[in-house]
Structure formats: C-alpha cells, structure tokens
Amino acid sequence: MTREANMKNIVLFGPPGAGKGTQAEVLKDKYKLVHISTGDVFRYNIKNATALGTLAKSYMEKGHLVPDAVTIEMLNAEVDKNADANGFIFDGFPRTAAQADALAQLMIDKNTQINAMVALEVDDEVLVKRLLDRGKSSGRADDANEDVIRERIAEYYRKTDILKNYYQEQEKYFGADGVGSIEEITVRLSAVIDKL
Numbered sequence: 797m798t799r800e801a802n803m804k805n806i807v808l809f810g811p812p813g814a815g816k817g818t819q820a821e822v823l824k825d826k827y828k829l830v831h832i833s834t835g836d837v838f839r840y841n842i843k844n845a846t847a848l849g850t851l852a853k854s855y856m857e858k859g860h861l862v863p864d865a866v867t868i869e870m871l872n873a874e875v876d877k878n879a880d881a882n883g884f885i886f887d888g889f890p891r892t893a894a895q896a897d898a899l900a901q902l903m904i905d906k907n908t909q910i911n912a913m914v915a916l917e918v919d920d921e922v923l924v925k926r927l928l929d930r931g932k933s934s935g936r937a938d939d940a941n942e943d944v945i946r947e948r949i950a951e952y953y954r955k956t957d958i959l960k961n962y963y964q965e966q967e968k969y970f971g972a973d974g975v976g977s978i979e980e981i982t983v984r985l986s987a988v989i990d991k992l
C-alpha cells in the first residue's frame with residue numbers, strides 16, 4: 797500500500813464548544829497526526845494583522861462563517877505545508893457543503909481520502925454554558941458575548957449540521973457522547989479511530 801492510502805484523515809466534528817480543539821490536541825499526539833484548526837489559523841492571522849486576519853475578523857466577531865473561497869484556499873495551503881504528514885485531524889473544517897466537496901477533492905488530489913467524521917454530541921444549553929465559562933479565560937472575543945455565542949450555534953444549524961448526512965451517505969459518520977471528562981471522551985473517540 798502507498799503511504800498516502802495508509803494515511804488516517806479524520807474530521808473532528810461538532811458545534812462550537814463541543815470540545816473539538818481539546819480532543820484534537822490529545823488525539824494528534826496519540827495517533828501522530830497533524831492537527832489543523834481553521835479557527836486557530838484565522839486567530840493567528842488576526843494576531844499578526846494580515847489581510848486574511850482583517851477579513852476573517854469581520855465575520856468572526858459577528859459569529860458568522862468566513863466565506864468559503866477564502867477558507868478553502870487557506871485550508872489547502874495548510875495541508876500543503878505538511879507534505880510529510882501521516883494524516884490529518886481537521887478541526888472546524890469543513891463547515892459547509894462547499895467545504896466538504898473541496899476537502900474531498902483535495903484528498904483525491906493527494907491520493908488519499910477522509911476516513912471518518914467523528915462527531916461530538918453535546919446539548920445546546922451545555923454549549924452556551926461551556927463557551928461562556930471558556931470566555932472568562934480564553935481571551936476570545938467571540939466567547940465573551942452570549943449573543944455571539946448563540947449566533948455561532950445558529951450558524952452551525954443553518955450551514956454545518958447537514959454535513960452529518962454528507963458523511964453518513966458515505967458510511968463515514970460516527971457520533972460520540974461529548975459530555976464527560978476529557979479522558980472519558982478520548983476513550984470514546986479512540987474506539988472509533990482504532991477501527992479505521
């Protein structure tokens with residue numbers, strides 16, 4: 797088998813506050829994967845006052861998604877920076893059908909595929925509470941305001957939640973309970989990833 801066909805590429809999915817970033821940090825070390833968080837890349841660009849950062853900020857501060865064309869171009873560049881990767885954990889991408897199509901094509905271009913979408917399931921009111929708590933220490937403007945938090949969750953249901961069907965149709969969708977300790981949730985996710 798070629799190295800590319802052997803890669804494990806995982807979409808870690810779920811609404812804002814589901815714990816994707818926390819779990820991705822654990823799983824990337826456990827499975828030796830490269831973690832790409834589109835939110836982190838946007839925040840890095842905001843901090844460094846790049847043109848991409850300025851554009852992304854105008855959407856992020858309202859709780860809206862950054863336009864697909866910009867986000868897809870950025871994601872492609874991040875994947876290209878990691879040509880030697882064993883595989884990727886995509887955290888916060890894809891968030892729209894257009895992004896999922898672009899990701900599928902990118903994987904084909906690299907002679908590989910998405911193996912699974914693993915989704916963290918958490919009730920909406922728990923999400924709001926978690927994000928407000930995180931806002932006390934994260935320094936993230938979009939965590940500090942309840943209206944923006946609720947708009948991010950609404951945006952998730954408008955544009956992102958449908959991706960479950962997209963991966964279900966390909967028999968690549970796996971849900972996991974996202975409530976519990978960090979370690980308990982890692983065990984649930986690992987049970988899925990170990991079978992891939």
Ligand code: AMP
Nearest residue numbers: 834835855856860861862867888889891
């Ligand atoms: P996150 O860190 O994943 O919670 O993302 C924070 C914000 O960055 C989101 O509310 C969006 O404004 C933006 N963002 C992150 N990933 C994407 C994406 N795949 N598509 C569009 N906007 C995104």
